[in-house]
Amino acid sequence: MTEATAETQELTMAQAIREAIAEEMRRDPAVFVMGEDVAEAGTPFKVLSGLVEEFGVGRVLDTPISEPGFTGMGVGAAMTGRRPVVDIMFGDFLGLVMDQVANQAAKVHYMSGGKLSVPLTIRTTMGATRRSAAQHSQSLHAWVSHIPGLKVALPSTPCDAKGLMKSAIRDNSPVVFFEDKMNYQQRGPVPVGEYTIPLGAADIKRKGRDVTLIATSSMVLVALEAAELLAAEGIECEVVDPRTTVPLDRKTLVDSVRRTSRAVVIDEGHRSYGVGAELAAVVAEEAFYFLDAPVRRLGALDVPIPFSPVLEDLTVPTATSLAKTVRDLCGRS
Amino acid sequence: MTEATAETQELTMAQAIREAIAEEMRRDPAVFVMGEDVAEAGTPFKVLSGLVEEFGVGRVLDTPISEPGFTGMGVGAAMTGRRPVVDIMFGDFLGLVMDQVANQAAKVHYMSGGKLSVPLTIRTTMGATRRSAAQHSQSLHAWVSHIPGLKVALPSTPCDAKGLMKSAIRDNSPVVFFEDKMNYQQRGPVPVGEYTIPLGAADIKRKGRDVTLIATSSMVLVALEAAELLAAEGIECEVVDPRTTVPLDRKTLVDSVRRTSRAVVIDEGHRSYGVGAELAAVVAEEAFYFLDAPVRRLGALDVPIPFSPVLEDLTVPTATSLAKTVRDLCGRS
Amino acid sequence: MSNNQPQAAATSAEVQPDWLAAYRKMVTIRLFEDRVNDLYQRKVMPGLAHLSSGEEAVAVGVCSVLGDQDYITSTHRGHGHCLAKGAAPDRMFAELLGKAAGYCGGKGGSMHIADQERGNLGANAIVGGALGIATGAGLSIKQRGSDQVAVSFIGDGALGQGVLYEVMNMASLWKLPVIYVCENNLYGEYTAGSETVAGSPLDRAGAFGIPATEVDGQDIRAVHAASQQSVERARSGAGPSFLLCSTYRYFGHHVGDVDRGYYRSREEEMFWRTERDPIKLAATWLVADGAADQGLLDQIEQDVGRELDQAVEFAVAAAYPELDQVGTDVFGD
Amino acid sequence: MSNNQPQAAATSAEVQPDWLAAYRKMVTIRLFEDRVNDLYQRKVMPGLAHLSSGEEAVAVGVCSVLGDQDYITSTHRGHGHCLAKGAAPDRMFAELLGKAAGYCGGKGGSMHIADQERGNLGANAIVGGALGIATGAGLSIKQRGSDQVAVSFIGDGALGQGVLYEVMNMASLWKLPVIYVCENNLYGEYTAGSETVAGSPLDRAGAFGIPATEVDGQDIRAVHAASQQSVERARSGAGPSFLLCSTYRYFGHHVGDVDRGYYRSREEEMFWRTERDPIKLAATWLVADGAADQGLLDQIEQDVGRELDQAVEFAVAAAYPELDQVGTDVFGD
Numbered sequence A, B: 001m002t003e004a005t006a007e008t009q010e011l012t013m014a015q016a017i018r019e020a021i022a023e024e025m026r027r028d029p030a031v032f033v034m035g036e037d038v039a040e041a042g043t044p045f046k047v048l049s050g051l052v053e054e055f056g057v058g059r060v061l062d063t064p065i066s067e068p069g070f071t072g073m074g075v076g077a078a079m080t081g082r083r084p085v086v087d088i089m090f091g092d093f094l095g096l097v098m099d100q101v102a103n104q105a106a107k108v109h110y111m112s113g114g115k116l117s118v119p120l121t122i123r124t125t126m127g128a129t130r131r132s133a134a135q136h137s138q139s140l141h142a143w144v145s146h147i148p149g150l151k152v153a154l155p156s157t158p159c160d161a162k163g164l165m166k167s168a169i170r171d172n173s174p175v176v177f178f179e180d181k182m183n184y185q186q187r188g189p190v191p192v193g194e195y196t197i198p199l200g201a202a203d204i205k206r207k208g209r210d211v212t213l214i215a216t217s218s219m220v221l222v223a224l225e226a227a228e229l230l231a232a233e234g235i236e237c238e239v240v241d242p243r244t245t246v247p248l249d250r251k252t253l254v255d256s257v258r259r260t261s262r263a264v265v266i267d268e269g270h271r272s273y274g275v276g277a278e279l280a281a282v283v284a285e286e287a288f289y290f291l292d293a294p295v296r297r298l299g300a301l302d303v304p305i306p307f308s309p310v311l312e313d314l315t316v317p318t319a320t321s322l323a324k325t326v327r328d329l330c331g332r333s
Numbered sequence C, D: 001m002s003n004n005q006p007q008a009a010a011t012s013a014e015v016q017p018d019w020l021a022a023y024r025k026m027v028t029i030r031l032f033e034d035r036v037n038d039l040y041q042r043k044v045m046p047g048l049a050h051l052s053s054g055e056e057a058v059a060v061g062v063c064s065v066l067g068d069q070d071y072i073t074s075t076h077r078g079h080g081h082c083l084a085k086g087a088a089p090d091r092m093f094a095e096l097l098g099k100a101a102g103y104c105g106g107k108g109g110s111m112h113i114a115d116q117e118r119g120n121l122g123a124n125a126i127v128g129g130a131l132g133i134a135t136g137a138g139l140s141i142k143q144r145g146s147d148q149v150a151v152s153f154i155g156d157g158a159l160g161q162g163v164l165y166e167v168m169n170m171a172s173l174w175k176l177p178v179i180y181v182c183e184n185n186l187y188g189e190y191t192a193g194s195e196t197v198a199g200s201p202l203d204r205a206g207a208f209g210i211p212a213t214e215v216d217g218q219d220i221r222a223v224h225a226a227s228q229q230s231v232e233r234a235r236s237g238a239g240p241s242f243l244l245c246s247t248y249r250y251f252g253h254h255v256g257d258v259d260r261g262y263y264r265s266r267e268e269e270m271f272w273r274t275e276r277d278p279i280k281l282a283a284t285w286l287v288a289d290g291a292a293d294q295g296l297l298d299q300i301e302q303d304v305g306r307e308l309d310q311a312v313e314f315a316v317a318a319a320y321p322e323l324d325q326v327g328t329d330v331f332g333d
């Protein structure tokens, strides 16, 4: 974290993200926002409320419902002197733009031998349990994390969201920034004044000696809740938040697991072939000789997210399911 | 394998795939093929040569260059009584169709509570080292393997390709079928007459007691070559080919590793957040108490595939690099 | 054919629809949506829903020329299409509440209701997401040599999605029996179509060789007549057509969109409700033509209201799915 | 501005281009492609390449009204565009051979040459893949208030890609300085455009409010004149335009496409080569107008040939990239 101040204010995640974007737009006239309903509406989640009033429609562009088109335009604008922040309303719509993201944005710098750059930020969402059914509930960060050339951020707190967003906008690589819809109204302390958080630095959200919980995005909150439950039972969890899957701060993850000898990975993507698999594989490989038990993984069930609340609630890891996994792992069940 | 015969013929992978599709088209009038240049041209790789002559343009449809459109049409045709085999010429173009594949094809059955089905096969390619550069060399099977509702096949031999393709076409789920471009001309024995290979059954391509090489698609050949080299040095490798990433035959993989106590996963997707991560995580978790060493992973370097041959050749695992990894793992270096 | 259809089979152009049945269907949609809104406000319905009040004449007019064997695809604003195609309100409400008795066993919800028996291939939560499906259904019809047609309902927002032009091109090339029905309600979410649509939507379809007609979407007779023509064209093998129906949604984008003054005026809303209401307009000429008197129309409204109240009761009392349903229907049988 | 441009800056509509320089540029492209074919046949060039012989007048005619500050995006058939925009043949050949001295350090190859200094934002191996980039460059120009223009070269095959219509819509809405130049060479790979294009491409652009003109792509004067108009329109803030240039590729789809009788006839090829050759046609009127005599034209051809031979020599002798280059340029600096 650069230039952090001691003073803090309480902000929601949505407010923190808006502040980050507004500050960067003030700082650099090349920054602009484009996407569906981003201007007067300020997005359906109201994350961008107020921006068009401050910066005008020239820098906060409402687009047609043309994700491939305007994402591609974001790439082109980024290659020619702008720093676009492109809004993909739901992470589920990434399916429409993977060509632009993976074949164009991610590869332009490399294919041009470093001559062209794509300082593009793509904001999108993740997270289920909003009763939004299968096409509006996915957490697809595994797709972009797999593509070299993209950086991927998944903030879990308002403070991290602001600092990471500012870094994302200033970064000269395309960054895909995942916001968990369930976190938007969550409040937390955010330093007053200018600061950034580097992409590629994990954060230990809670110290503990018995087991490491490697958690991403909203699953950090789940992990902290589980840690609280377990502390009462005498199991001390260390909660590590990678904050970015690319670059991945392997060292912080692995060092923690080497200390605790046990690890559970919790991520809201589908369990199979998800981000959790990489995180688990990394610690299982690099902390192998320190592990007292297999690395466990929790993720969304491998089913499309169902609408019915009674079913949907079964698909996502909870503090209870995580606590149970930890107890098993520590031989306490 | 059902109804296998003892008699075999030598076929290339391309021929085996063509035979499978032709046989299924003869067997079931609902099967048809659509894609770019699939008819007279028989695809750029000539995999489908001869089909239009036998089945006519009504069942072998040349499309415009409209991957999202015709993939979506494949979904709709599948939902209404057809069994389309949709051709996505290069796996890299999956970026254009992930919405149709992940949001539509994969979810229709579940979202409709099992009422509608999507018996769709999507053929596409993978594999580098053809000097085709970053947008024509990717192996993106991780993307689809992550999406519940899709089955994913990656044959490594002509025999498997034929048997798996026939199962894919008959399957009532969408199946994404990855063909390694470098394997098309590779020959192998194929049983004469009717047979299928079930989706979800791994195959042990070589028996060995010292280390398990879990390899997919063309990496099976790399693994077999490495096993040959290592056998000369007294290291006996077992080569296990999952054949499908979904469903995944965890048991065969894990049982092998429990026997050998050591495992290396080799897959041609990018190493990070790739299919190899899942395979490694599965065996590291489920064979944990049997492992003598960390599970190693080889994959494509985490860089866009460069054009220059001297660079491209560095990006993909080879028998040499694999053999070296195995020696290290077995303490023989 | 279903008795719920105003006209059982549109085999002859001469048959006049049962206008009273059509009227009743429009009233059903209107009162259905009122109850959905109520269920939302009373927090009985999970999630959100997009009401089609005000747009009844399009759904009912188009479906009045379709039989059960014909296909439709629908949108996020799909209750009207579903009812017009003959679905039963009780099972629809059950779906909206996530109950096992719902059309999709509660797995789909408002945005994914499908009713396979009456050819409803499903609502879709991806704007333009069903265009491929409908066009593929058209291809399937043509391949099977049946005389069905496929109708794709889309919003004006879908004019922004490139896939529309891809599938219109193929439908035109191959003379597929597909009818694209664009419900132009002037807005996509919170943004006016005038800000997102360049040129002319009619010309767009025309440029792909597809006859395109502007239709007064508030006049069920106009919608019926235009649909009749399109269906005849489709059944005769002459190919696709495009209907641009001007209409209006009375409620917000979804049930939660209450403060909408920033994107459209109360006056505009009042104008459509008072001057252009499809049900009032139909009532006026039904009475004028002597087809009904006000007493009969009032009676219809009361009857429908009572039926719908019973349907709501059924749905509220219905059971949630068994928890093991979360894992079924992922793959086709 | 580059001296390589026939016309340095197109500030005034009155300035006539230097037709002899344009002629020389066309000859350069022709002889360049001959050498590429030769390098392929002699197995000196890795991979494949798509030759633009026969299409020289489009590339040179369009670029004759552009300056270095203006942007182009190019296609898989991009050598002509690259040369016409002023790139040096020696560094281009070096790129095609995967050498460090190439425009992209050997990482891009034929399908990804970019030349940032002359505004070439890159060839693209995804059909239609650069349309977003060019349109985004147009947006960037408009935001920056500069008087550049962005030209997107596409093939007729790209008419199939939905993203074209998405970006044309936005370019039209926002009056972006973009020119879509469609090189209609009658085929996409091995399939005739007549089988894949319904309706009228000109009307398609027109339906999005974009003036569209059919241009004889074999007559450099016609291309020049039409481009001039489009560029003036763009620079004046009036918005995008669309040029449909009829042309022909002399060679196969790529250098390996030799037996092509199944999709086009020798007679057709001969007709274009003899009757419609852009270089011959230009030579005829240059001589008739007294701007050159045959001796001068022969001299140009000889000079260019000699230069290109030296360029080939340079590239063949040039060094491959250092192996550590495989890992650089993945992320922006």
Ligand SMILES: Cc1ncc(C[n+]2csc(CCOP(=O)(O)OP(=O)(O)O)c2C)c(N)n1
Binding pocket: A036, A065, A067, A089, A093, A096, C050, C076, C077, C125, C126, C127, C128, C154, C155, C156, C157, C158, C183, C185, C187, C188, C189, C253
């Ligand atoms: C591909 C995609 N982009 C964005 C959205 C979010 N969204 C849902 S409905 C909607 C507006 C659709 O407008 P229109 O097609 O006119 O239908 P209407 O709601 O007016 O009936 C948007 C943008 C989506 N569901 N899918």
Ligand SMILES: Cc1ncc(C[n+]2csc(CCOP(=O)(O)OP(=O)(O)O)c2C)c(N)n1
Binding pocket: B036, B065, B067, B089, B093, B096, D050, D076, D077, D125, D126, D127, D128, D154, D155, D156, D157, D158, D183, D185, D187, D188, D189, D253
């Ligand atoms: C999205 C996509 N689909 C398919 C291909 C394979 N492909 C390469 S070139 C080509 C034909 C392109 O035709 P056209 O645009 O007319 O350009 P031309 O080759 O005629 O210059 C195709 C289908 C591709 N590169 N990208």
Ligand SMILES: [Mg+2]
Binding pocket: C155, C156, C157, C183, C184, C185, C186, C187, C188, C189
């Ligand atoms: Mg609308």
Ligand SMILES: [Mg+2]
Binding pocket: D155, D156, D157, D183, D184, D185, D186, D187, D188, D189
């Ligand atoms: Mg072409």
